[in-house]
Amino acid sequence: MIVEQRIRDYLHSLEPDQGDLLEEISRKAIRDEVPIIKKETGALLKTMVATKRPRAILEVGTAVGYSALLMAGVMPAECTITTIEKYEPRIPVAKANFKRAGEESRITLLEGDAEEILKELEGPYDFIFMDAAKGQYIHWLPMILRLLSDGGILFSDNVLQDGDVVQSRYAVERRDRTIHARMREYLYTLKHMEELETSIIPIGDGAAISVKIEIEKERVGK
Numbered sequence: 001m002i003v004e005q006r007i008r009d010y011l012h013s014l015e016p017d018q019g020d021l022l023e024e025i026s027r028k029a030i031r032d033e034v035p036i037i038k039k040e041t042g043a044l045l046k047t048m049v050a051t052k053r054p055r056a057i058l059e060v061g062t063a064v065g066y067s068a069l070l071m072a073g074v075m076p077a078e079c080t081i082t083t084i085e086k087y088e089p090r091i092p093v094a095k096a097n098f099k100r101a102g103e104e105s106r107i108t109l110l111e112g113d114a115e116e117i118l119k120e121l122e123g124p125y126d127f128i129f130m131d132a133a134k135g136q137y138i139h140w141l142p143m144i145l146r147l148l149s150d151g152g153i154l155f156s157d158n159v160l161q162d163g164d165v166v167q168s169r170y171a172v173e174r175r176d177r178t179i180h181a182r183m184r185e186y187l188y189t190l191k192h193m194e195e196l197e198t199s200i201i202p203i204g205d206g207a208a209i210s211v212k213i214e215i216e217k218e219r220v221g222k
């Protein structure tokens with residue numbers, strides 16, 4: 001946990017009820033140990049979607065559809081979400097949840113490995129939510145940037161890995177060292193790429209918010 005429990009509990013207590021369906025999906029996900037976005041990160045994600053007012057959202061990592069439905073609740077009526085999930089048991093649950101929410105026409109679930117699907121997608125997307133295999137973020141970044149429109153937002157979740165990312169390599173369990181190194185490389189790259197403006201926010205498990213800058217037009221004179 002990277003935010004003091006007292007503060008986190010207080011922030012949670014301020015969150016309004018999400019409605020019966022989302023509350024049920026979230027309760028069941030927690031019960032079944034399905035990893036879904038933390039409440040406070042979900043609030044930030046919704047705020048960013050409401051600010052950006054995207055036309056097309058891409059989500060990598062659907063799980064049971066909870067975060068897609070959070071975004072659908074605040075996106076413009078004409079916006080669509082494409083979401084990718086490879087773990088078969090979760091796919092029918094997510095689809096059923098989209099249907100129950102009446103969102104099956106605005107949310108399309110692509111079944112399979114993001115690695116393969118990202119290569120084939122055309123885009124552009126003006127909001128991309130990265131929430132799948134953390135060790136792959138750095139590897140997927142070029143494909144994500146190809147799909148992200150100028151001025152588009154990339155929202156990456158779990159980037160501080162519950163605080164582990166700040167530890168030295170030797171303080172991290174041996175089995176977690178590869179993912180630790182890759183996440184550090186991802187964050188360094190987000191912060192140092194000329195075409196991205198990134199802020200890393202210590203909320204939930206850490207979120208990085210990046211905006212794709214049109215270098216020629218926006219950075220002239222810098």
Ligand SMILES: C[S@@+](CC[C@H](N)C(=O)[O-])C[C@H]1O[C@@H](n2cnc3c(N)ncnc32)[C@H](O)[C@@H]1O
Pocket residue numbers: 035036037060061062063064065066067068084085086087090112113114115131132133
């Ligand atoms: C943290 S969960 C997503 C949670 C969801 N965004 C939410 O907050 O409701 C990550 C999901 O990504 C999926 N995933 C992991 N690696 C993937 C890959 N290479 N391709 C597609 N899905 C993947 C996992 O099966 C898992 O369901």
